[in-house]
Ligand SMILES: Nc1ncnc2c1ncn2[C@@H]1O[C@H](COP(=O)(O)OP(=O)(O)O)[C@@H](O)[C@H]1O
């Protein structure tokens with residue numbers, strides 16, 4: 001099952017991705033985490049891994065990818081065949097405890113250009129990736145909804161939006177839900193950094209409260225590890241439940257449509 005993890009900046013996308021990847025792997029699943037946020041420098045640390053090489057390097061680097069795209073008037077196909085998790089070359093992933101991490105590409109220098117090369121390669125990669133029932137790909141997205149515009153979500157089975165207690169997140173819950181529905185993808189919300197005071201208000205203001213999969217509280221241990229760039233070691237019960245939920249959806253998955261509630 002391929003899952004997009006999205007939401008506004010700082011809502012907890014990378015945190016939930018890391019915790020969820022570990023929870024799925026502990027249950028014997030193979031997990032591929034795809035770092036699709038060109039501005040994110042923390043995900044590999046949260047997973048306790050080294051940063052692997054930019055996947056655009058496999059296609060000769062960002063400049064080459066852009067050239068191929070422009071010369072073909074943006075029709076270039078970077079993948080001739082379908083890929084499985086095993087086909088990812090060693091240079092382009094890190095591996096720890098059943099979790100593989102790959103990185104679309106990072107912005108390394110000022111004035112190096114936009115990130116559409118990474119976006120295009122990843123969109124095509126996700127579309128070409130074939131997974132078995134016990135394999136999960138978690139896509140940690142850049143903030144906002146540009147990924148819907150890029151079309152990367154067309155290749156996934158489910159959209160998971162992380163919603164923190166802010167007006168912006170709650171507004172975005174409608175936009176994300178509508179975008180997911182418009183491409184026929186089921187979506188669920190994960191409420192994050194929830195407190196006693198904010199929980200009820202979040203349920204009242206989110207677009208589709210019935211799509212809330214789980215609620216993760218503000219956890220001082222997660223905050224401390226996040227602040228110091230340490231590997232996340234917490235195993236919140238909420239995330240364990242979320243992992244079980246995704247596993248049950250994956251087992252029911254027929255074609256590309258899945259439904260269900262926690
Ligand atoms: N449930 C939580 N409890 C405490 N701190 C959290 C929680 N979720 C996220 N954080 C903290 O919030 C900050 C932003 O989280 P991050 O996962 O990097 O967000 P994003 O990837 O959406 O930008 C980090 O410092 C992280 O440690």
Ligand SMILES: [Mg+2]
Nearest residue numbers: 013014037040
């Ligand atoms: Mg992030």
